[in-house]
Amino acid sequence: MPRTSLVSVLAALLLTSGCAGSPDPGGPQPAPAPPAGSTLAVGSASVGELSGIDVVFLSTMVGHSERTLQIVRLARDRVRDDALRTLAAAIEATEADELAAMRGWLPTTGPGASAAAHHHEGHGDDTALDRLRTAPAPDVDGVLREVLAEHQRWAADLARAQVGVGRNEQVRDLARRIEQSRTAEVELLRGTP
Numbered sequence: 413m414p415r416t417s418l419v420s421v422l423a424a425l426l427l428t429s430g431c432a433g434s435p436d437p438g439g440p441q442p443a444p445a446p447p448a449g450s451t452l453a454v455g456s457a458s459v460g461e462l463s464g465i466d467v468v469f470l471s472t473m474v475g476h477s478e479r480t481l482q483i484v485r486l487a488r489d490r491v492r493d494d495a496l497r498t499l500a501a502a503i504e505a506t507e508a509d510e511l512a513a514m515r516g517w518l519p520t521t522g523p524g525a526s527a528a529a530h531h532h533e534g535h536g537d538d539t540a541l542d543r544l545r546t547a548p549a550p551d552v553d554g555v556l557r558e559v560l561a562e563h564q565r566w567a568a569d570l571a572r573a574q575v576g577v578g579r580n581e582q583v584r585d586l587a588r589r590i591e592q593s594r595t596a597e598v599e600l601l602r603g604t605p
Contacts, residue, residue: 459517459580459582459583460580460581460582461579461580462517462519462579462580462583463578463579463580465574465577465578465579466574466578466579466580466583467518467519469570469574469578469583469587470514470517470518470583471518472570473510473514473567473570473571473590474511474514474515474518476563476566476567476570477507477508477510477511477514478511479563480503480504480507480560480563480564480567481504481507481508481511482541483540483541483544483556483559483560483563484500484501484503484504484560485504486541486544486545487500487544487552487555487556488500488501488504490547490549490552491552491553491556492549492552492553493553496553496556496557499597499600499601500556500560503560503564503597506593510586510590513586514586517583540559540562540563541559543555543559544556544559557601557602560597560601561597561598561601561602564594564597564598564601565594565598567590567594568590568591568594568595568598571587571588571590571591571594572587572591574587575587575588575591
């Protein structure tokens with residue numbers, strides 16, 4: 413299957429997997445979550461009790477998704493390859509939606525809140541952003557592919573680990589979806605089927 417078709421299929425899957433669209437920045441914000449160990453509802457879905465490992469995973473993924481959005485937004489107006497532009501847009505839409513959900517699931521008070529804040533802060537390597545920011549126009553696509561592939565590989569590895577140790581089934585389901593989508597993105601970014 414040609415690379416453009418693969419990107420189009422992945423983009424369609426990402427956008428139709430319940431993660432379509434970016435949240436409205438002026439729209440309603442998620443309600444604060446109760447402390448870890450309690451039950452909370454997000455929209456019509458109830459997210460049961462969160463263990464410490466679930467909170468650490470979610471808060472780490474919040475920081476990771478924020479960095480992903482920085483990466484794709486930094487490069488989106490400079491990307492030359494249409495297939496890469498489509499993939500980056502699909503990644504941006506998916507991760508913005510996941511980010512809103514994860515923030516809504518995280519505790520904002522109680523013992524889990526400090527863990528959430530700690531793991532959330534300072535995620536990412538500024539060197540990668542600097543490489544992308546300073547890449548000459550002809551090199552932007554290649555640098556974006558490298559930076560984003562490594563970044564998404566890390567997310568897939570983290571999600572794979574969460575599936576094995578997480579306690580909350582909905583968080584583990586999110587981790588499964590993250591592992592699958594990020595692995596597919598890495599393959600596309602590296603040009604491997």
